[in-house]
Amino acid sequence: MQMHKYNLISDTKIRIDKFVSDKIPSLSRVYVQKLIEDGFIMVDNNKVKQNYILKDNQEVSIVVPAVPAFELKAEKIPLEIMFEDEHLLVINKPLGLVVHPGAGNNSGTLVNALLWHCGSELSKVSGDLRPGIVHRLDKDTSGLIVIAKNDYTHISLAQQLKNRLILRKYIAIVHGGIKNDSGIIDKPIGRHPVQRKKMCVTAQNS
Secondary structure, three states: OEEEEEEOOOOOOOEHHHHHHHHOOOOOHHHHHHHHHOOOEEEOOEEOOOOOEOOOOOEEEEEEOOOOOOOOOOOOOOOOEEEEOOOEEEEEEOOOOOOOOEOOEOOOOHHHHHHHHHOOOOOOOOOOOOOOEOOOOOOOOOEEEEEEOOHHHHHHHHHHHHOOOOOOOOOOOOOOOOOOOOOOOOOOEEEOOOOOOOEEEOOOOO
16 A cells, blocks of 8 residues: 655646646556545545545645555467557557456456567556556557557657647447538546446536
């Protein structure tokens, strides 16, 4: 178990989940929201909601539960490799494949397959349980995912993603009648307030 404490000294309004994920980049925003929901992240010793806006001089305490120890094993899982060189791989992740080990998924993940294919030739920036993983796709989302073979490549790719220098396109299946042949959807997307495993358009979670 890890304990962190931070004091906010800023006039800038910021959501608690974004503040924590910015302070501890190894924690995904989704995982941070789960920690907030479970009471592991508190503000001035009080439990808050995931969309809580921090105020100046407030103390944020963060408890990161210990991950149960297990041996991460290489597994011979087929990979559809679209590109590979000495720096990175681009893999077409299929529907149903979990990217990295977590609760209830200690094996059969993309990471297990990468260990078989690359051995120790993977970046260590994201920690022991996520070697090579720069970004992720949900289990039920298929598509291209970039894997870093070394720390330098990982840091460079992460910076490009942060600065939106890498273009990502998604194809979605839409149910119902669509009036226009083309258009732009520009709405804030966040966690569904009731169905926590789903995302929705909501100003509260933007």
